[in-house]
Amino acid sequence: MTVVELTEHGPSVSVLLPDEIGRALAASRIVDAAPDPYRSGGWRLRAGGKVGAVALRTPGHSPVTLRITPKVPVARLFFLIGYAVDPGIHRDGEVSVDEHSDVLPALAQGFERSLERALRQGVLQGYRHTEETAPVVRGRIREADQVRRHHGRAFPVEIAYDDYGTDIAENRLLRAATERMLTLPRVPEDIRRRLRHHRGRLLDARPLIPGSRALPQWRANRLNLRYQPALRLAETVLRGSSIEHFDGRIAIDGYLFDTHKIFEDFVCTALREALAAYGGRCALQAQDVYLDEAEAIRMRPDLVWYGRRGSPRAVADAKYKAEKPEGFPDADLYQMLAYCTALGLPEGHLIYARGYEPSARHRVRHAGICVYQHALALERSPDELLAAIAAIARLMAGDAVT
Known part of the structure; x- marks a missing residue:
C-alpha cells in the first residue's frame, strides 16, 4: 500500500x-x-x-x-465543527477528541463517545406514522386510497396507523452514521468494535435507502434531549464531504472536511450567538441582498445583522485563507465595499483565519465607508476564540442598538 x-x-x-x-x-x-x-x-x-x-x-x-x-490542531478543528453544529455541545463538554492527531480517528472517536452517551439509558422509542396495504384493519382506513386503488373491494385495506417502537428517524440517522463510520479508513479497531456494538442495538431501525441524499427528519424535544449531541454529529458525518465513487476501474472511498466551510460556519454561528445579547436578528448567507436596483445581481454575505426595527445594522464575511503572503487580499475589500453600499451600511467586517497579520481598518475615499479586517488565530483555546468573536460583535453593535 x-x-x-x-x-x-x-x-x-x-x-x-x-x-x-x-x-x-x-x-x-x-x-x-x-x-x-x-x-x-x-x-x-x-x-x-x-x-x-x-x-x-x-x-x-x-x-x-x-x-x-x-x-490547525485536530482538537481545535473539531471544536469549530461542533460549535457550528450546536454551540451547546461543546459548552457541555459532550465531545472530546484529544487522543488522536488524525482527522478520521478523531471524527470516529468524537461520534462514538456521543453515541455511547445517547444510548446509555437505552434505545429511544417513539411513534412512527405508517401507511400501508394490509389484509386486516389497523388504525384508520384511508378511504380515498381504498376507492382509487381497489374500486370497491373490501380487501386488501389501505390503512394508516402510528406504530410505537425504535424504528424512528433518530435511530435511523444514528444507524446510518455508524455504518458510514465503519467503512472509513484509519478508524482504530477499538473504536470500530464499540461502533459495531452500538450498531447492533440500532438494527431495528430501517437502514437508509442507498444513494438517497435526504436524511430522516427529526425535531428537538425533551424526549430526545440525550440524543441531540449524537444526532447533530451524525448529520455532520452524513452531510459532509463523504466520497464513494467508482469511475471505470478506479474505486475511491474516504471522507474529507472542507476547512473553508468549517471556518465560515463557525464564525457565523459564533457571531450570531454573540450578537444575540444586542437584540435584533442575524441572517446567515443572507438571500435578499442585491447590488442593483433592478435586483438582477444577487449577493450572499455570510452574515447580516438586522436591528430591532428590521433595518441592516452590520455585515460580516468569513475568509479562511488570505491569498497574499504579505497581508490581506485586496479583492475582499472590494467585495465588502459592495456589500456595504448595497445594504446602506457605514462599515463592514472581514474575518480571517490568520493570526500574524495585525487587524486593519480602511476608510474608503469619497464613500465614508470603513472596512475592518480581523485576524483569528485558530491555535488559541476555545475560550480565547469565542472572546475574540465577542469583541468583534461589540464593535459591530456599536454603542447604540436600534
Whole structure:
C-alpha cells in the first residue's frame, strides 16, 4: 500500500503513482494533481482546503491512501465543527477528541463517545406514522386510497396507523452514521468494535435507502434531549464531504472536511450567538441582498445583522485563507465595499483565519465607508476564540442598538 502524506495548503509533493490513479485524482479535484515533468511516472500533488483521508483502488495495483492533515490542531478543528453544529455541545463538554492527531480517528472517536452517551439509558422509542396495504384493519382506513386503488373491494385495506417502537428517524440517522463510520479508513479497531456494538442495538431501525441524499427528519424535544449531541454529529458525518465513487476501474472511498466551510460556519454561528445579547436578528448567507436596483445581481454575505426595527445594522464575511503572503487580499475589500453600499451600511467586517497579520481598518475615499479586517488565530483555546468573536460583535453593535 502506498500512503501519501499531505498538509492542508502545504507545498506540493512528488509521488510515483499509476497514471490511472493520477488522472483520477486530477479529475476528482480532491487535491491539485499534475504529472511531474522531472520524474518519470511521478505526479505532483498539492492539498487545498480539504482534510481527511481517501483510499484509491484499481485492479493490478496496490491501494493508494491519501492523508491530508489540517494546519490547525485536530482538537481545535473539531471544536469549530461542533460549535457550528450546536454551540451547546461543546459548552457541555459532550465531545472530546484529544487522543488522536488524525482527522478520521478523531471524527470516529468524537461520534462514538456521543453515541455511547445517547444510548446509555437505552434505545429511544417513539411513534412512527405508517401507511400501508394490509389484509386486516389497523388504525384508520384511508378511504380515498381504498376507492382509487381497489374500486370497491373490501380487501386488501389501505390503512394508516402510528406504530410505537425504535424504528424512528433518530435511530435511523444514528444507524446510518455508524455504518458510514465503519467503512472509513484509519478508524482504530477499538473504536470500530464499540461502533459495531452500538450498531447492533440500532438494527431495528430501517437502514437508509442507498444513494438517497435526504436524511430522516427529526425535531428537538425533551424526549430526545440525550440524543441531540449524537444526532447533530451524525448529520455532520452524513452531510459532509463523504466520497464513494467508482469511475471505470478506479474505486475511491474516504471522507474529507472542507476547512473553508468549517471556518465560515463557525464564525457565523459564533457571531450570531454573540450578537444575540444586542437584540435584533442575524441572517446567515443572507438571500435578499442585491447590488442593483433592478435586483438582477444577487449577493450572499455570510452574515447580516438586522436591528430591532428590521433595518441592516452590520455585515460580516468569513475568509479562511488570505491569498497574499504579505497581508490581506485586496479583492475582499472590494467585495465588502459592495456589500456595504448595497445594504446602506457605514462599515463592514472581514474575518480571517490568520493570526500574524495585525487587524486593519480602511476608510474608503469619497464613500465614508470603513472596512475592518480581523485576524483569528485558530491555535488559541476555545475560550480565547469565542472572546475574540465577542469583541468583534461589540464593535459591530456599536454603542447604540436600534
